[in-house]
Amino acid sequence: MKLNLKKVLLSLLFFVIVLLTMINYRTPFLRQDGGGWSVGYGSSTRFPEKMVIDAxxxxxxxxxxxxxxxxVFLADPFFVKEKDTFYLFFEHKKTKTEADISLLTSVDGKSYQYRxxxxxxKFHLSYPQVFKYKNDFYMVPETKQxxxxxxxxxxxxxxxxxxxDTLIANVQLVDPSLYLSxxxxxxxxxxxxxxxxxxxxxxxxxxxxxxxxxxxLIGTESRAGGRFFADAKGLILPVQDFSNGYGCGLSLYRFSFKNGKYTVKREKKNYLTAQVNLKEFNAGMHQLDIQKLDTNHYYYVYDGNRLNSNSKSINIWGPLKWNYLDLKSWFLIK
Structure with missing residues (x-):
């Protein structure tokens, strides 16, 4: 039986259109024009089911x-509280230099001063996870360069x-996140x-x-966006969401370790996302550091990106790549 070439081509065209529509729905081909980053902070009496952003x-x-x-921007905030002071460390990008690590401090967790x-x-620094370990303070920033x-x-x-110390040598890795116990x-x-x-x-x-x-993890949600947080069920890790471009949002993943094995599962999608009515964060958010300071006191810091304009640029390769990696993750990762 001879195939009707026209029908085959029309069927193929229909399949391609449906496929591209699905890809565009998950990861749009039009990328928004993001600008400078800022940081925010807040507190709660319990781990918040939904993060409320205070303007x-x-x-x-x-x-x-x-x-x-x-x-140029400030991003990737991590904090430690020592005695009566909050120390907020962040990636500080300046003109004509690689990014450094800078510091804000506060005695009430509300009014911060630049230090x-x-x-x-000589290389780029970001993601300054700072922590206290056996009475000394340490930092593991991103040092991929x-x-x-x-x-x-x-x-x-x-x-x-x-x-x-060099924890891992001869490797280029982004956003290393530690949990020590x-x-x-x-x-x-x-x-x-x-x-x-x-x-x-x-x-x-x-x-x-x-x-x-x-x-x-592999794909659009495979890059840490903050330190691990321990609760009664295991560990929670903030993970960046790339589905609508870099810095668009943040999800929470549950890691459970037992007998030398572990499981990982997304627990909350879009825990942080663009705040359309807040200019500092209307392009997206991608970092969270939340810690339990005492029985009924959780404190957290986060960052967000603002839109430079309402214009968008075409990004063909990104959505194709991200959807391929997500499909690969779906097949390969438990």
Whole structure:
């Protein structure tokens, strides 16, 4: 039987149109024009089911430009509370330089003051996860341009940070996120192919090696967006959502470790997303650090991006790539 070439071509065209429509629905081919990042903060008496963004609790790019006129943006906030002071560390991009790590401080968690740059290197720095470990303060920022995951120690907290160890050598990974305890020490970090790897060690200064199940996530949600948070059910990790372009939103994933194995499952989609009525965050959000300070006090910091304009640009390759990686993740990841 001879095939009707016209019908075959029409069927093929219909299939392509449906496929492209589905891809565009998940990851639009038109990309919005995002601009400068700002950070925000807040508190709650319990882990919030839904994050409510307070328009009055933002340290904006305009605030920082007034203190440092070379500022391009501030992003990736992490905090520690020591005695009566909140120390908020962030990625600080300035004109004509690689990004540094800078600091805001507050005594009430509401009014922040700019304290300047606390760490600068010849390579790009971001994602400054700061934590206290055995009475000393450490930082694991993103140091992919150094071709390693580096550990810094504060010799005069919150200043004077120096490299004290190389946790993982000869690798370029973004947004490394640590969880340390007496029974579990893990780190997740993501490569350029959007594979989130899981590492483990017997302590912070132990030998970090890939978990026997090395890849936790692949695709549009595979890059950490904040530190692990422990609760009664296990660990929660904020994970960036790339489905509508870089920095569009954040989901929460549940990691459960037991007997040398782990499971990972998305628990909340769009936990943070664009705040259309708030100019500082109307393009999207991509970072969260939430910690339980005492029995009924949770404190958190986050960041968001503002639209430069209402215009959009065409992005063909991105949606095709992201949907391929998500399909791969669906087949390969437990």
């Amino acid at each position: 009055k609790a933002i340290y904006s790019i305009a605030n920082l430009k007034a203190q440092n006129d070379s500022t 300047g740059t606390v760490l600068t290197q 150094a071709n390693a995951v580096l550990l810094y120690k504060a010799h005069r907290f919150p200043f004077d940070w120096k490299v004290c 007496d029974t579990l020490n893990i780190m997740v970090a993501t490569d350029y192919a959007k594979n989130m790897y899981v590492y483990e060690a017997d302590s912070l200064f132990g030998k970090w090696k890939l978990h026997r199940e090395p890849i936790a």
